[in-house]
Amino acid sequence: MKRVDLRRSVQESNDAVAARNRELFARKGIYVMNLIGSPGCGKTSILEYTARHFDGRFAAIIGDVKTTLDAERIAACGVEARAIETGGGCHLNAAQIALVIRKLPLADLDFLFIENVGNLVCPSAFDLGENIKVAVLSVPEGDEKVRKYPDLFVRADVVFINKTDLLEHCAYDIERVRGDAAKARPGVRVFATSASAGAGFEPWFDFLRETRERAIAGSQ
Amino acid sequence: MKRVDLRRSVQESNDAVAARNRELFARKGIYVMNLIGSPGCGKTSILEYTARHFDGRFAAIIGDVKTTLDAERIAACGVEARAIETGGGCHLNAAQIALVIRKLPLADLDFLFIENVGNLVCPSAFDLGENIKVAVLSVPEGDEKVRKYPDLFVRADVVFINKTDLLEHCAYDIERVRGDAAKARPGVRVFATSASAGAGFEPWFDFLRETRERAIAGSQ
Numbered sequence: 001m002k003r004v005d006l007r008r009s010v011q012e013s014n015d016a017v018a019a020r021n022r023e024l025f026a027r028k029g030i031y032v033m034n035l036i037g038s039p040g041c042g043k044t045s046i047l048e049y050t051a052r053h054f055d056g057r058f059a060a061i062i063g064d065v066k067t068t069l070d071a072e073r074i075a076a077c078g079v080e081a082r083a084i085e086t087g088g089g090c091h092l093n094a095a096q097i098a099l100v101i102r103k104l105p106l107a108d109l110d111f112l113f114i115e116n117v118g119n120l121v122c123p124s125a126f127d128l129g130e131n132i133k134v135a136v137l138s139v140p141e142g143d144e145k146v147r148k149y150p151d152l153f154v155r156a157d158v159v160f161i162n163k164t165d166l167l168e169h170c171a172y173d174i175e176r177v178r179g180d181a182a183k184a185r186p187g188v189r190v191f192a193t194s195a196s197a198g199a200g201f202e203p204w205f206d207f208l209r210e211t212r213e214r215a216i217a218g219s220q
Numbered sequence: 221m222k223r224v225d226l227r228r229s230v231q232e233s234n235d236a237v238a239a240r241n242r243e244l245f246a247r248k249g250i251y252v253m254n255l256i257g258s259p260g261c262g263k264t265s266i267l268e269y270t271a272r273h274f275d276g277r278f279a280a281i282i283g284d285v286k287t288t289l290d291a292e293r294i295a296a297c298g299v300e301a302r303a304i305e306t307g308g309g310c311h312l313n314a315a316q317i318a319l320v321i322r323k324l325p326l327a328d329l330d331f332l333f334i335e336n337v338g339n340l341v342c343p344s345a346f347d348l349g350e351n352i353k354v355a356v357l358s359v360p361e362g363d364e365k366v367r368k369y370p371d372l373f374v375r376a377d378v379v380f381i382n383k384t385d386l387l388e389h390c391a392y393d394i395e396r397v398r399g400d401a402a403k404a405r406p407g408v409r410v411f412a413t414s415a416s417a418g419a420g421f422e423p424w425f426d427f428l429r430e431t432r433e434r435a436i437a438g439s440q
Contacts, residue, residue: 038338038340038361039258039340039361039362039365039368039369040258040358040360040361040365041361065341065368065369066367066368066369067364067367067368069367069368088341088371090310090341117341118258118340118341118368118369119341119342120338120339121285121308121338121342122339122341122342138260138360140260140383140386141258141260141261144287144289145260147286147289148259148284148285148286148287148289148338149259150285151285163360165389166360166386169385170386196391
């Protein structure tokens with residue numbers, strides 16, 4: 001089983017770097033979220049809306065196979081944003097994050113959002129040193145995605161169901177998705193949002209505030 | 221550069237099997253298409269609509285990380301459909317196809333559709349022995365996907381822009397996508413469709429008929 005061993009070796013070296021990232025984030029008091037979802041599900045739009053309406057100090061690292069379009073969108077909101085172009089790579093890895101965070105003003109941050117490469121499969125297996133994984137789904141993708149891509153949803157602490165403005169135009173059973181997500185990961189937090197309409201974000205902002213408070217309390 | 225060498229070795233062994241698949245398909249007179257797109261872009265819906273309205277003899281192989289839901293949808297249209305569950309694998313490979321086609325009634329087929337795992341990144345690098353790659357995009361994903369995922373679009377002979385019924389609810393410049401696709405791959409055929417509304421499929425059906433005629437003419 002040569003192939004499995006190679007994969008394991010790649011993952012073990014990634015995990016070692018991820019552990020160092022995690023230690024650095026904890027020391028600096030930064031809460032880190034790894035956003036994972038398909039191309040076009042709205043990861044960047046969720047970050048844009050959060051940047052414009054949430055009162056917190058954060059930065060973003062944006063992974064893309066090609067182009068820095070998404071990082072430019074976040075930077076245009078006045079947020080420190082760094083792009084990682086993977087040049088074909090289907091996910092971010094911990095070493096790429098370790099390189100980029102050297103350039104971030106870590107002392108000034110409470111949160112760091114890492115937007116992974118648009119891909120519902122590969123990024124879920126690679127720890128970046130984050131506190132939590134955030135899965136982003138969108139209504140037009142269809143309501144069976146939790147069942148079809150379990151590797152992400154057994155690990156995701158938060159699930160967004162984005163583009164709820166399209167619910168009336170798509171066959172989509174939002175309760176089915178909530179149920180599947182809770183079954184895959186008991187205790188998961190689900191936020192139903194429309195980034196384009198600016199709907200459903202208050203519970204997410206509350207979650208970020210509570211998360212930050214818990215992180216501070218935990219480190220005292 | 222250990223990692224690059226390993227990848228190359230995996231790809232070379234894949235390419236050898238793909239070449240054997242291709243030879244078999246040519247001998248049997250089967251035109252094979254490899255459909256690649258994000259989760260929820262409408263690959264299965266396009267095949268369903270084609271199964272119900274196109275008069276041609278075809279079978280389908282449906283790849284998914286988990287579940288056989290999509291293969292069941294295609295089989296329900298009366299089409300011979302086989303599922304490949306990759307169990308975490310982010311793309312189909314030529315060896316999986318070689319195993320499955322043994323079970324298909326190849327003598328009775330003019331076309332074979334292979335629906336790859338929902339992923340805009342990884343499947344593009346793996347030859348399955350197909351005649352052409354068919355990239356599937358959808359309107360709600362946004363209109364910058366050709367630029368952001370060039371590895372697929374430099375190789376795709378056909379591009380679908382699906383879910384055109386949502387054009388009036390999404391900011392989407394269809395001409396931009398057509399232009400980007402033509403730039404990535406000169407001569408690409410672009411079909412703008414709505415599988416749910418059954419719109420835009422006649423040019424695709426014409427393409428399939430012409431393709432089949434050319435294949436027959438080429439083999440005589």
